[in-house]
Amino acid sequence: MSNIDTIKNFVVTEFLPGTAADELSADHDLLNDGVIDSLGVLKLIAWVEDRFEIAIGDTDLNPDNFRSVAAIEAFITESRRTADA
Amino acid sequence: MTGPAPGSAQTPRGSAADPAGLGIVAGFLTQVRTRPDATALVLDAAETSYRELYELARQESGRLACLDLAPGVPVGVLADKSPGAVALVLACLLVRRPVMLPSPALADALLADLFAQAGCTHVLAPGGEPARVGPNAAVAAKPLPAEEAADVAFMLTTSGSTSLPKIVPLSTDAVDRFTQWAGPAFGIGPGRTVLNYAPLNFDLCLLDVWTSLARGASVVLVDPALAAHGHHLSELILRHRVQVVQAVPMAFGLLREAADRSGDHFLSVEHVMFTGDAIPDRTLAALPVLFPEARFHNIYGCTETNDSFIHEVDTRAASLGAVPIGRPLPGVRALVLDPDTNTVVEGTGSGELFVSTPFQALGYLDRARHAGKFTSHPLDLDDRRWFRTGDLVRRDAAGNLHLTGRTDFQVKVRGVAVNTAEIERVLLAHPGVLEAGVAALPDPIAGKALVACVQRAPGSALTGLELRKHCAQRLPRAAVPHRLTLTDAPLPKSANGKVDRNAVAPLAQLSSTTTPVAAPLTEGTAS
Numbered sequence: 001m002s003n004i005d006t007i008k009n010f011v012v013t014e015f016l017p018g019t020a021a022d023e024l025s026a027d028h029d030l031l032n033d034g035v036i037d038s039l040g041v042l043k044l045i046a047w048v049e050d051r052f053e054i055a056i057g058d059t060d061l062n063p064d065n066f067r068s069v070a071a072i073e074a075f076i077t078e079s080r081r082t083a084d085a
Numbered sequence: 086m087t088g089p090a091p092g093s094a095q096t097p098r099g100s101a102a103d104p105a106g107l108g109i110v111a112g113f114l115t116q117v118r119t120r121p122d123a124t125a126l127v128l129d130a131a132e133t134s135y136r137e138l139y140e141l142a143r144q145e146s147g148r149l150a151c152l153d154l155a156p157g158v159p160v161g162v163l164a165d166k167s168p169g170a171v172a173l174v175l176a177c178l179l180v181r182r183p184v185m186l187p188s189p190a191l192a193d194a195l196l197a198d199l200f201a202q203a204g205c206t207h208v209l210a211p212g213g214e215p216a217r218v219g220p221n222a223a224v225a226a227k228p229l230p231a232e233e234a235a236d237v238a239f240m241l242t243t244s245g246s247t248s249l250p251k252i253v254p255l256s257t258d259a260v261d262r263f264t265q266w267a268g269p270a271f272g273i274g275p276g277r278t279v280l281n282y283a284p285l286n287f288d289l290c291l292l293d294v295w296t297s298l299a300r301g302a303s304v305v306l307v308d309p310a311l312a313a314h315g316h317h318l319s320e321l322i323l324r325h326r327v328q329v330v331q332a333v334p335m336a337f338g339l340l341r342e343a344a345d346r347s348g349d350h351f352l353s354v355e356h357v358m359f360t361g362d363a364i365p366d367r368t369l370a371a372l373p374v375l376f377p378e379a380r381f382h383n384i385y386g387c388t389e390t391n392d393s394f395i396h397e398v399d400t401r402a403a404s405l406g407a408v409p410i411g412r413p414l415p416g417v418r419a420l421v422l423d424p425d426t427n428t429v430v431e432g433t434g435s436g437e438l439f440v441s442t443p444f445q446a447l448g449y450l451d452r453a454r455h456a457g458k459f460t461s462h463p464l465d466l467d468d469r470r471w472f473r474t475g476d477l478v479r480r481d482a483a484g485n486l487h488l489t490g491r492t493d494f495q496v497k498v499r500g501v502a503v504n505t506a507e508i509e510r511v512l513l514a515h516p517g518v519l520e521a522g523v524a525a526l527p528d529p530i531a532g533k534a535l536v537a538c539v540q541r542a543p544g545s546a547l548t549g550l551e552l553r554k555h556c557a558q559r560l561p562r563a564a565v566p567h568r569l570t571l572t573d574a575p576l577p578k579s580a581n582g583k584v585d586r587n588a589v590a591p592l593a594q595l596s597s598t599t600t601p602v603a604a605p606l607t608e609g610t611a612s
């Protein structure tokens with residue numbers, strides 16, 4: 001499963017129970033329509049740290065990193081690249 | 086037009102030695118003149134001195150002057166919290182330009198209507214940048230009478246119990262009277278550091294931002310985007326040795342969770358004020374450990390009247406029961422009206438709370454929305470303007486008031502008042518919705534979580550995602566239900582044929598299992 005699908009499945013399971021994962025587009029703004037609120041972001045961060053084994057510091061807490069499935073994916077990829085460097 | 090410059094011959098009322106009598110503008114200018122290098126604002130690692138803040142505000146007032154507006158015409162300000170945003174609002178206060186300050190988290194269409202209704206011809210962002218929304222030209226302004234408009238300092242919005250928030254104009258005198266109370270009450274002055282948790286459009290900022298700036302304290306601004314991070318809040322309080330913390334109970338819950346992990350406690354804090362919602366027992370019990378040197382105050386108020394009641398919690402008491410809202414602030418009148426007998430309750434007893442405060446608005450901008458809120462004395466016993474809070478209270482033998490409920494469908498979500506009946510109205514406005522019920526369930530962090538159940542119209546393929554978008558465009562963020570449950574079956578009804586909200590809640594909880602089920606269709610599709 002691609003990261004995009006993994007993230008989509010988590011978001012749907014956790015925040016949109018019942019919604020088909022296909023219905024959620026990768027660029028859907030999750031913050032703007034309240035799918036994920038600021039408390040939800042915390043839950044998401046904890047999951048990303050655990051699932052993708054990356055440490056997220058306070059400086060990475062910019063909500064834009066978690067605005068959409070695509071943004072989360074980009075953030076994970078970038079974090080891993082930085083960690084490997 | 087500009088305000089009096091620091092160092093000019095013009096002396097504000099009172100003196101630097103006794104700033105208690107000064108309002109926001111005169112108090113701030115006194116600080117600029119006498120303590121220009123003192124820190125006014127802290128955001129992230131950046132500090133802004135009183136001199137720098139004044140310079141920023143002066144540039145903004147120059148831009149305001151270029152707009153060439155008639156006196157009393159408000160400007161809209163749409164800005165996330167920043168020193169630039171504080172400077173822009175300050176500039177409006179300096180040049181006596183009413184400033185309309187709604188939540189930037191509201192949907193653009195809602196903001197455009199609000200700015201238009203307020204009579205704003207311009208919506209500004211800091212630094213002369215364009216704001217993302219202008220006033221909606223199709224919506225008629227409902228301006229105040231000119232002589233009243235000229236006295237307005239802030240135009241705030243009710244925190245979101247309605248689909249179009251009500252605009253609350255607060256006069257310069259009203260907010261100045263408030264800062265004159267709040268400053269001495271919590272020792273806010275030079276050398277003191279105050280945490281500002283609330284977003285800039287909240288009435289709470291009249292205390293933690295504007296009283297602080299009027300009296301020479303330093304304000305540590307919490308970025309609203311990071312306000313749910315307990316660890317971040319904890320770091321701010323420790324790093325900046327904050328002495329005064331005012332926030333909704335949720336913030337203290339987040340701090341407690343962070344401290345549970347880190348073992349931190351906050352020795353610098355002397356005053357803790359929680360407000361906006363009932364504080365959970367668990368959070369309350371942790372406060373004396375978190376803040377070993379602090380005094381604790383429960384503050385009760387609303388946007389329309391500002392703060393009206395306060396209760397200092399005695400943490401040495403053997404058991405901390407439910408916290409009362411306590412007693413009226415100096416100058417505040419309060420009465421409890423028994424709804425059954427329509428008489429004023431003297432001594433112990435229960436009823437609806439009416440307040441009349443020195444800090445209150447004269448009314449909503451739209452006077453058509455006064456009915457039942459801003460009223461005369463319910464028994465016509467005086468000439469004051471009273472505000473009907475909608476809160477049911479009980480007065481105990483010691484004279485303290487306790488909140489017991491609401492007369493309407495208002496609930497608090499993270500300290501923000503939302504009205505479940507209004508949310509139902511918004512859900513029902515969608516053509517794909519036949520019936521809707523909204524309930525508030527207890528939530529350990531947010532206080533209350535909103536759950537909605539919706540019966541779809543026959544043949545509708547409405548999805549949860551689509552309905553969520555519909556809500557987000559029409560409701561303040563806090564009023565968008567946490568969980569939306571869609572079903573094609575009729576919702577449970579009470580005996581009188583109305584949707585039974587008590588029965589709706591378990592239906593929504595049922596759907597919180599992650600397995601999609603046929604009925605109800607959770608956030609689901611027709612397939």
